[in-house]
Amino acid sequence: VNIDFSPVAIEKMRVRNVGSRPEMHWHVADARDMAEFRSGSFDLVFDKSTLDAVAAMKCHVDTIKLLAEVSRILRPGGVYFLVTLNQTLINDPEKMLCMPFLAFDVDTIKLGTRLDCACICCRKLADADEQRHAHLPSALQMAADLDVAAAANSHNTQHEGEVHPAPHPPRTTTLDLSKTHTIAEVSAELSAWCDTNENASKTTVCSAFAAFLTTLPRLLSAGQSRVWRTARESGSAQTSPDTMPSTAQELMQYCTDARDLLWSFNHDTGNFEDACCDGNQLQNGES
Numbered sequence: 001v002n003i004d005f006s007p008v009a010i011e012k013m014r015v016r017n018v019g020s021r022p023e024m025h026w027h028v029a030d031a032r033d034m035a036e037f038r039s040g041s042f043d044l045v046f047d048k049s050t051l052d053a054v055a056a057m058k059c060h061v062d063t064i065k066l067l068a069e070v071s072r073i074l075r076p077g078g079v080y081f082l083v084t085l086n087q088t089l090i091n092d093p094e095k096m097l098c099m100p101f102l103a104f105d106v107d108t109i110k111l112g113t114r115l116d117c118a119c120i121c122c123r124k125l126a127d128a129d130e131q132r133h134a135h136l137p138s139a140l141q142m143a144a145d146l147d148v149a150a151a152a153n154s155h156n157t158q159h160e161g162e163v164h165p166a167p168h169p170p171r172t173t174t175l176d177l178s179k180t181h182t183i184a185e186v187s188a189e190l191s192a193w194c195d196t197n198e199n200a201s202k203t204t205v206c207s208a209f210a211a212f213l214t215t216l217p218r219l220l221s222a223g224q225s226r227v228w229r230t231a232r233e234s235g236s237a238q239t240s241p242d243t244m245p246s247t248a249q250e251l252m253q254y255c256t257d258a259r260d261l262l263w264s265f266n267h268d269t270g271n272f273e274d275a276c277c278d279g280n281q282l283q284n285g286e287s
Contacts, residue, residue, distance in 0.1 A: 003029040060143035101135035103128035175208035
């Protein structure tokens with residue numbers, strides 16, 4: 001069975017193969033929603049850069065849907081065989097292919113070609129369907145939050161080649177995080193604030209830093225809070241109280257270090273909801 005969402009591509013391939021490969025079937029379908037195929041009905045799913053294309057669109061929900069559908073239609077023990085050029089995925093496939101809503105045993109075979117591509121073999125484990133049912137709703141919600149945050153950040157970014165009138169000086173330099181509900185939203189708001197206030201005074205930066213520190217605790221899980229408190233007390237990851245940022249650039253670096261600290265903790269514990277701290281983590285195929 002072969003699928004593509006382009007009717008033109010499907011018809012061309014059907015005509016090309018009708019005589020030499022009559023056993024092949026050709027369907028116009030969307031890999032993000034393969035409802036026409038029963039769960040557990042395939043032994044093998046072969047993907048030639050489809051995941052690359054979807055991830056490149058930087059829509060996190062679509063990436064999650066694609067992987068979830070692949071897992072659904074595979075039988076336990078079935079194989080998702082992925083050919084990819086995505087270097088982030090090749091170097092660390094577990095980040096995307098071992099999220100809690102997936103249950104794959106992953107092997108990577110790097111091919112010695114000038115294209116620097118690889119084949120990734122993902123074998124579906126026995127408890128994969130239970131894991132998908134348990135964790136997919138929260139994974140989709142977090143992906144949706146990341147897409148909203150990324151869209152808001154993109155709206156505030158000037159694209160190369162565009163001409164905009166000089167912006168008016170901001171009426172306020174206060175960082176307001178009171179309406180944020182996720183770490184992704186905090187990251188987007190703080191990034192936008194640092195871009196707008198790159199020449200802010202030390203006093204203004206310290207005020208923004210205080211807003212960040214008072215907002216973060218209400219968004220952290222108990223485990224995250226313990227890691228964050230320990231890191232600040234020990235001074236690891238540049239999160240010591242002694243490393244008070246004095247410029248917008250230093251504030252952004254502080255928050256990046258904090259994000260990476262929390263990401264490392266949640267990547268190790270497999271907590272997808274808390275691990276996705278901001279939109280940058282899903283760029284270039286990361287998750």
